[in-house]
Amino acid sequence: MPLAISMGEPAGIGPDLILRLAAEVTGLPEFVVYGAASFMAARSARLGINLQIRTLDWPGEPVPEGCIGVIDVADGIAVADRPGETDTAAAPVVVRAIERAVSDVREGRCSALVTAPIHKGALYSAGFTYPGHTEFLAALCAENGRIPHPVMMLAHERFRAVPATIHVPLHIVSKLITEELITQTVQIVAKDLRDRFGAERARIAVAGLNPHAGEGGTIGVEERDIIAPALDRLRGQGFDLAGPLPGDTLFHPPHWQSYDAVIAMYHDQALIPIKTVAFDKAVNVTLGLPIVRTSPDHGTAFNLAGTGQGSYESMKAAIELAASMSERRN
C-alpha cells in the first residue's frame, strides 16, 4: 500500500522536494501525491525534472517507471506555478489534498500520511480555521463526534521533543497548562512511543513552564500547583517520569539522551532545541491519531521554492519514518 503525500502550499518548497525525491532518490517507500496534477507538471518542468505526472483514479493504481502518481484534487481550479507567491484561489486544493489523503489512509487505501508544508497565513486568509495540520487532522479523524487529542512531536533518532501546547499565543499558555493536559499528553506520548516506536516503557522528562521550573514556587507556581501533582499521579499509575525539570538545562545532550521523549510546555520550548541540532533531519509526527502522520520539520521556505535548492532530507526522513511507523502498527 502506498503512502499518501499531500502536496502542501504550491508557492512553497514542498512540491519541489516531493518531485526531487521521486526523481533523485531510489529505494524510497512507494507513495502517491494528493494535489493538482497540472501544477505538479508545471513545477516539475520549471525544475528541469525528468518525470512524467501520471493522474491516478485510485492510490493503488500501478505507476509506470519514470512517473509520479498524483490523485488530482484540483477539481477545475487552476493552481498557478508561482514560487513564493500565495494565491487564495489555491487554498481549497491545498485543503482538499489533505482531506482526501486522510480519507484514503483511514479507509485503508494508503498506509500513512505525509504532509508537505502548508503556509498557515495563506490558508487563514482563505478562511481556514485550524491553527495547523495537527489540529485539522484531529478534526478529520473525529469518530462519533469525538475529536482525538492530537500531540505534536518533533523527532530525530532518540531526540524527541513534544510541545504540550501547540499553536497558541504565548500569553495564554499558562492558562492552558492543566493537570488534564499534562496527563493526556503523557499518556498519549507513552502509548504511541510503545505502539509506534517500540519503546516498551518510555522514560519521559517533563519541563517546567517558568525559569528554573518555578524555583520552588518563587518564580511561578504552575510547576508546584499543576505539573508536579499531575506527574505524581501518573507515576502512581506506573509511568516512568522525570520532572518538572528546568527547561533551560533539560535539552543539554547528556540530559535529554537519557529519555525517550521530552515534553515541553509550549511550541518554541520544544522546537528550538531540536531544530537547532537537527533542522535538516527532524520529522514532525502527530501522535494520538488513529492514523500515522509525519511531515518535515520545516515550513514552506518561499525563498527556495522553484529553485531546486534546499535540503530534501527532512522530507525524506518523514517519508521513511511514516513507512516504518505504519509497518510497526500493521
Ligand SMILES: NC(=O)C1=CN([C@@H]2O[C@H](COP(=O)(O)OP(=O)(O)OC[C@H]3O[C@@H](n4cnc5c(N)ncnc54)[C@H](O)[C@@H]3O)[C@@H](O)[C@H]2O)C=CC1
Ligand atoms: N508542517 C507545516 O505545514 C509547517 C508549516 N510551516 C509554515 O511555513 C511558513 C514559513 O515558515 P518559516 O517560519 O519561514 O519557516 P521555514 O522553515 O519555511 O523557513 C525558515 C528558514 O529555513 C530555511 N529552510 C526551510 N526549509 C528548508 C530546506 N528544506 N532546506 C534548506 N533550508 C530550508 C528557509 O529558507 C528559511 O531560511 C509559515 O506559514 C509556517 O507556519 C512551518 C513549519 C511547518
Ligand SMILES: NCC(=O)COP(=O)(O)O
Ligand atoms: N512548527 C511546526 C508547525 O508549525 C507544524 O504544524 P502542523 O502544520 O504540522 O500542525
